[in-house]
């Protein structure tokens with residue numbers, strides 16, 4: 390197709406010809422013993438990287454059962470549609486249950502994390518601005534405040 394319009398076929402939540410990547414590249418020299426702050430997440434960038442005309446990127450993320458994305462905030466917003474499984478999303482002080490086809494908006498500077506349920510992966514499509522600021526991971530203090538909150542204990546029980 391001369392205009393680069395296309396269909397990317399999918400099967401079982403994988404898209405043909407699209408690399409399945411680690412969620413985030415390792416920071417620094419890779420020798421840090423700090424926990425990475427996320428568990429069992431893969432990423433496929435479906436649209437945007439090779440499309441200068443697009444002001445956005447469309448990605449698919451999948452968090453394995455009992456896994457979680459990084460607890461982070463940033464200026465750019467996220468628009469998300471859950472497409473697989475269920476789990477919870479942390480949005481600032483709130484923790485909301487999510488399941489397939491729920492739509493999530495993460496506003497600028499909202500601390501957020503996606504957490505899969507115990508039994509199956511949580512998969513979601515996420516649209517972001519092509520040009521965006523780097524995520525700022527939660528500080529130890531911010532993480533502790535959330536993980537020791539009554540809301541967190543009510544939903545997840547003890548620690549993370």
Ligand code: MN
Nearest residue numbers: 461463467524
């Ligand atoms: Mn984010």
